[in-house]
Amino acid sequence: MGHREDLLEGARRCLLEKGFARTTARDIVRESGTNLASIGYHYGSKDALLTRAYVSLLEGVGEGFGPEVGKEAAHTPGSLEHFQEMWATILRTVPESRAIWLLSFELMFQDERVAEVRKLLGEAQEEGREGLVALFSGLPEAEVDRETADSEGRLYQTLLNGLMVQWLFDPASATTPEQLTEGLRRVVERAARH
Known part of the structure; x- marks a missing residue:
């Protein structure tokens, strides 16, 4: 590895151990x-280096429940069974990605002190919505249109962020994939009646 890659790897380790602000x-x-000069030269x-390191950590988490995982699912994409299976897959990644999720929440509450990071976080959220739609629908990510990403993707992202807060706060009382799926089933049935 060269200095650029060494810096990125060192920054990832620091983020996981100390967080962004520290x-x-x-x-x-x-x-x-x-050396110190390498940071300025390369990033x-x-x-900017910490931002790049953070984005690479997020990409690693996303690969753990990326579209290829959805394609290997036992149930038909779009079904309630598939919905439940995908949430179970996502939640299985929480123990090994806990530090990254904690870092994400740290960054959310940094107000404008890390404007560059917040900008990249916003861009990553857009990409994440497309990936989540692909995961749950079975569509290739390249085929997810803007309207679908802005509707279904936002729903999945909101559920994901809420579940992560619950699982980081208290895994024992956090919503399970089964509970989430049953809640969705009831909402859909009630909406269909009206």
């Missing part, structure tokens, strides 16, 4: 075995 440039240099700033 990680210093010196921490990254110590963790990566590089422009410590925040």
